[in-house]
Amino acid sequence: xxxxxxxxxxxxxxxxxxxxxxxxxxxxxxxxxxxxxxxxxxxxxxxxxxxxxxxxxxxxxxxxxxxxxxxxxxxxxxxxxxxxxxxxxxxxxxxxxxxxxxxxxxxxxxxxxxxxxxxxxxxxxxxxxxxxxxxxxxxxxxxxxxxxxxxxxxxxxxxxxxxxxxxxxxxxxxxxxxxxxxxxxxxxxxxxxxxxxxxxxxxxxxxxxxxxxxxxxxxxxxxxxxxxxxxxxxxxxxxxxxxxxxxxxx
Numbered sequence: 001x002x003x004x005x006x007x008x009x010x011x012x013x014x015x016x017x018x019x020x021x022x023x024x025x026x027x028x029x030x031x032x033x034x035x036x037x038x039x040x041x042x043x044x045x046x047x048x049x050x051x052x053x054x055x056x057x058x059x060x061x062x063x064x065x066x067x068x069x070x071x072x073x074x075x076x077x078x079x080x081x082x083x084x085x086x087x088x089x090x091x092x093x094x095x096x097x098x099x100x101x102x103x104x105x106x107x108x109x110x111x112x113x114x115x116x117x118x119x120x121x122x123x124x125x126x127x128x129x130x131x132x133x134x135x136x137x138x139x140x141x142x143x144x145x146x147x148x149x150x151x152x153x154x155x156x157x158x159x160x161x162x163x164x165x166x167x168x169x170x171x172x173x174x175x176x177x178x179x180x181x182x183x184x185x186x187x188x189x190x191x192x193x194x195x196x197x198x199x200x201x202x203x204x205x206x207x208x209x210x211x212x213x214x215x216x217x218x219x220x221x222x223x224x225x226x227x228x229x230x231x232x233x234x235x236x237x238x239x240x241x242x243x244x245x246x247x248x249x250x
Contacts, residue, residue: 015038018040022044024063025201029201030178047074048076052206094217113147121135134177153177156175185229
């Protein structure tokens, strides 16, 4: 496994291993940077769940490469379940108000997605001898998503104690959600302080054919709001997602 490095480029502490769910967005990239700062030896995990575009998977690879962590991908096609604009042909909502975004469960909710993701991370962690999982859920901006709330995180930890060999033998799984109580501006500030290169990340639900963010979906609007309130400039605003070639040469 490649040696993780901190903001200054020095090798990170060789602490306990943690599996970090990495979607390629600014939240998960910031969570990875947090885990490295906390001394975890990180293995990042991206899930190809049949999402409507591949841009975020490429972004996850770029972020993992930038932090020099071992990166894994697992495919689980949630299109077979359906029920979401992110796995089907349904329209992604655009230009919604902050109030509308903050209330109700939107059509971009993917049924059981975080449950499936954490289950995969838990299985990988157990095979690697790790007892820590890291997920970038955020309860403030994504209050409409049931699987982004504190009770879900606590319930999954309880499940892990009952459902794994490690758990029943006394090794408790800990699910870290370092962004849970932060708003998007707080996440941007934290990521900036940890040296996250936001130019490598991707947050859009409905990017164009060139990978450029649409600028109008809920995720784009929340990202723009976060950078604006943090007083920082989003390096990806209106720009195509960086290619794998660009990342490899940077």
